[in-house]
Amino acid sequence: MKSVNIEDELTRFKNKTRSKGDELVQEANRILARDLYSENNILKNLKQYNNSFDLIDEEDVNSDLIFKGSEIKKVALDYRLKFIDSQYFKAEIPYEAILKIKDLNVNFRKDLKGFKILAPLQAFKEDKLMRSAILFVPTNYGNYCIIHKWGKPLKWYRKIASWSLKNFDNLFMTVFFYTLIVTLCIPTPLITLDSTASYWSGYRAAAFMHLLIFHCGVTAYITFAFGKNLSSITWNHYKDFG
Structure with a gap:
């Protein structure tokens, strides 16, 4: 490349x-x-x-x-x-x-x-x-x-690596799809003890929502606690940029 x-x-x-x-x-x-x-x-x-x-x-x-x-x-x-x-x-x-x-x-x-x-x-x-x-x-x-x-x-890969921190929409989409992939990979027995629950049951949707909230919290902490602010906010400022 x-x-x-x-x-x-x-x-x-x-x-x-x-x-x-x-x-x-x-x-x-x-x-x-x-x-x-x-x-x-x-x-x-x-x-x-x-x-x-x-x-x-x-x-x-x-x-x-x-x-x-x-x-x-x-x-x-x-x-x-x-x-x-x-x-x-x-x-x-x-x-x-x-x-x-x-x-x-x-x-x-x-x-x-x-x-x-x-x-x-x-x-x-x-x-x-x-x-x-x-x-x-x-x-x-x-x-x-x-x-x-x-x-x-x-x-060559810098644009790809920088995509998620470009703006808030990109960051949320990254967290959203990452959470979706993780949720789809979790076996149903790890989500619920209900042996009759199917793969596409409401339990998986609930697990997705809980994981999404968790991942958003972790992302917010890592992004701002370690100075990894969004490029759209700080591209023309020297400070507050990781």
Whole structure:
């Protein structure tokens, strides 16, 4: 099985969900929003002068490197990744990324900041640049542009392993079907002392309900007691994520 490249997965999802009509609508929105965004940005900079920073202009970079926040979120949830500020990245940012940022600043006369990294949580805690990660910078239209990527591709089974903790519905479905399988595997004599009870008796349904409640309780304890929170809740937060 092939490993998973995060950037390729982002591009695949973008190409799958966007149509030519979407591109035309987005281009029209860019034209309409250009003046308004410029005015709002000036007002924002006036009110937050010390905290303001330049944004990269989407018209100056390759559109293949631009991704919506919703597209990044989809991939982050599918593969249980974090999309958070680069300040939480413990290891040194690759020098190649620094050079690319420097070139952008010089070519576009900007002072780019507000960088974010898409990577597994472990990548933010380790000193080595071993795990797959992508560095983004925000654009002037609220999207994100890829600056640099590094590390090894994700394992092919990561999406499958992350499915149950993607959101509450997936977690409940996992517990539900696991309980159903366990219930169907239990011999009838272990469920009831009634020798006349059939395999599909009400006793088995009652056993299923009791086991479901038990497994939900155990899952809730393991999930939250050990910090294994749902990806849909904490994909863009550094804390509360296992």
